[in-house]
Amino acid sequence: MDADVIVVGAGPAGATTAYWLARYGRRVLLLDRQQFPRPKTCGNALGPSAVSLLQEMGVLHRLQNENGDLRHIRGMRVRMHQRWRTFTHEGGRSGLLVPRIILDEAIRQQAGAAGAAMLPRTRAVRLLRDNGTVVGVEASRAGRRTRLQAPVVVVACGAAVDALIPAASDHAAAGRGQAVRGHLSGLTGLTDMLEIYTPVTSPYGCGLPPSYGWVFPTGSSTANAGVGVLGPYPGSHLTTLWDTFVRTLRDTDPRFTGLRQEGSPQSAPMRFDFVPERCAAPGLLLVGDAAGMTSPFTGQGIGPAMESGRLAALTIHARLRPGEPSAPDLSDYIRSLKSSYVGHFEDGNRSARRHLLVWRTLHSTFDSERPLFTLGRQALLFPDSFDEARVTRVLDDATGILADKSPRLRTDLLAVSEVLLNAVRTDWPFLGRITAMGRSMPTIPLRPALFVLLAGQLIAPGRAPDSAVLAAASVELGYLAALAGLSVVEESRDGDPKHDGRLANWGNMLALMVGDFLLGKANELAAQAGTAVSQMFSQSLATATEGQIRHVRHAHDLHLTKAEHTAILTQQTATLFALPCKLGALLAGATTAEAAALEAYGRHLGLAFQLTEEARSATGQPTRLGTTLASDLASGIFGIPVLHVLHHNSKLGTRLKSLIVRCPGTNQDIRTVIRLVKEGHGDTTARTLASQYAEQARAALRHFTPGPDRHAMERLLDHTLRPSRPLS
Amino acid sequence: MTTSRTTGEDWLACARTRAALTGLDSILREATAADDALLRMMAGHLVQRGGKRLRPALLLLSASYGSYQWTRLLRAAAALELVHIASLYHDDVMDRASTRRHGQSVNACWGNELAALTGTYLFARANSLLVSLGNEPHHVAARAFLELCTGQLQEVENVYNTDLTEAAHLEILARKTATLFELPCVLGALLSKAPRRCATALQAYGQHLGLAFQLTDDVLDLPGRGRRSGKPAGTDVREGVYCLAVLRAVRTGGAVAVRLKDLLGREDMTVEQVAEVYRLVESTDAGSAVLEVARSYAMRALEALQVLPEGPPRQSMENLARHVLIRSS
């Protein structure tokens, strides 16, 4: 044996794998056909998760020592259909721009320092196999062939992987792309934000694969720029596409009128045909671009390359026993890829088609503020902001309130998440991503599953029964379905015959189909959990939908009374909180009286929650539902604070009314609305009501003997009334 | 993305079923009742306009081979009709259809948002009816609804895909259309505890019949075949939903196929190009070949019925399958 592990390719994926293996004390041989440092055609942008990986490995430190200040990136601006959208890294995190000739060399050196042996200018020619198991590689160095043997080979040779592992024929074209990168100077107005332009208008019209362009500022007047294409593209067309992009930048953006090209552009292949199952075989693992792990929407692949390298090293270290004759079982790697990259990249050979569909939806809903599309946009364009850390933080938030209950609850909540993800992943992996993110979105501030589990605990302490886990997952999917359903919008139907030729409304189509699909899954999970669960599920669905319908039809209704408004909330919001409590009680074997008490708790908590949010909105704070006073007024949604002033104070009411009917748009208008509401005690009225409902919820809990479980539920009430700052 | 426009009621040779169907209205009315007046109106919008009640009829007929309680059967039948109507509400929003069953569509009257929500409301009510029948029938139905939604997603996933294989296309049709034919047959057999032989036969019948219906409709809906489907001609092709005749024409080879490949697969087709696509498709024998496929499914549906005892229920189901044979020839 020449080593414990041979790693082919010393880019970010391979060098990271080698680094961690060496740290674990494994003998690693890292080969690359090139001499390092070497350049790589790239946009050079790293997201915050890649930055944290670099930090963990000590590479960040090395980079700072050797290169001084690094170029920090605060976020990304995306331009689509004449409109910019901004995505900023939160919580003090930032990205970096580092030339690959520097970055790759730093990671590689760190691997060497950790003890990995490097063989430069050594090309792997083919994999050596013994009865189907990979046992080494045949390498070529300075024209001489050698056979190198090891129990595990990690292939990290980037997009050139076909030379070592030929693609199955049906994979040949799907999931491949191309990118051109050049350098621009003479620019003005650059900031510390990356810029993405999509689509890049092709001079060849529609019918070609979608494309995007980027301008990544490398200095105050220089940028790394390029275009990427999601599919096969004739080479000459690619150059023309780049020229068109540069020309459009110069001709349409005043910041870029003095634009100059430095040197000639370079092109390189990209791969986004990631399929977790393909990444492990006996004696063999695939990492980074070799595994097709580049985002087809922004072209980012360095972070995933490093992350997969780390996961590969973890699996190898856990499974490889020195001196054992049989090949180690490396299938854990597939599992960890699946859970880290659920729907991040799509899987299966249908991926290319799905990319297209998602692309169309992204474009036709770029203007939409509806929840499904806001969520989807984030997932696609700025996945870094929704990494697992964030999901966990949100879990922590809820479980943190519950102090001593948290370990038990955490386990159960994770079990729910697993059911949830498995339910959507196989058919439509991208939804897995949305589902994972939906949990971390403020739109679902208190996880329904939490109520199922807590209510169950109160009745029967101990592990939640499987049926409760299923029911909890069902409810969460149901709420996501509702969220998707809420994303259906009106279209201007002006009877203009020209519009008969309009393109499909991908937004409405997807909202309905995804909504129905999620609802179908939720319903099926409920059926698995039993008749009683299904029954409650259907009833609550009908009630909440009826509430939502009344909500929509009373939009812009200035005559809606406070009582009517509260009745609507009782049907709509309160039902959504009552259902999980009822289910939890039922599945833990509660008596009728106990179930009724828990239902009352949920219902009143729901009302208290909603009214607190209305008060927040009316005083100009953003709500945990992601809405603002401006957005509420624009969609004609008047909460208790506004209704109170309209109906109970004739002088202020008249002024408020005249302001509202002309659809206040300016900040000035909004400030006036806030002032009028305050003067008329609208917000305090809502808060008082909220406390009253919270008291009723508390009273319902008195049905149960005091104890840590009851206490946890009481603390949730406090949390509802005095929300901690929205999570960042 | 809608299902069959079918047939009159003359196929229904079973007097008992015909009579039972008249009892359906009151259950439907009850199930769509709501406190909110507008919701009541929206929910009842299509229910009141009747329609063929094809799925309820199939369910009742399929229950003829065991013993049952009428009330339970009728509840199941009503539930399936409601799910069918719910799916029409959602389809019409997606297709921007302004008419349905000789009147305005719900979305045309009350807007997309309310139409979509009302569809979901109807689904919830239907589901409650199904749950009341017990866990197994509900679970069977729940799985079928999921199939349907999966089929729809698969269909949009494959828009503008001229390389979609025939097998994959048929799988999509089986899921998104045939499921709602198969389910009434399966539920009818299940609720009447029909012998396994009959249940299997009924399921096969439902599935093949569904495919036969859909394939026939797709060909007869091609512009120039003189049938008005409610949608503006050519919408499907422009939106990238290629029926089997189009997919087959692309595969015929020769100049026609080359030209079709050129025209299809893109989103910016002009009216002239759409018309040219249909002319090209008509110039091949793809249309009649697909009708042939439809007929073979109808034949298989008929064959499946052979194991059932003769009588008015089986006679009715045979009539339905023969009706497809006639339309497709």
Ligand SMILES: Cc1cc2nc3c(=O)[nH]c(=O)nc-3n(C[C@H](O)[C@H](O)[C@H](O)COP(=O)(O)OP(=O)(O)OC[C@H]3O[C@@H](n4cnc5c(N)ncnc54)[C@H](O)[C@@H]3O)c2cc1C
């Ligand atoms: C134009 C362009 C712009 C991009 N911009 C960005 C960006 O801004 N941000 C981002 O995150 N991602 C970007 N990407 C994607 C990113 O470049 C890749 O995802 C990343 O390089 C993957 O790292 P890797 O280690 O898997 O492969 P690579 O970096 O390609 O490294 C593979 C290594 O293997 C070696 N090798 C290949 N074959 C053999 C062999 N047979 N034997 C031995 N050695 C071999 C090569 O010499 C190379 O050093 C861009 C890609 C392109 C094409």
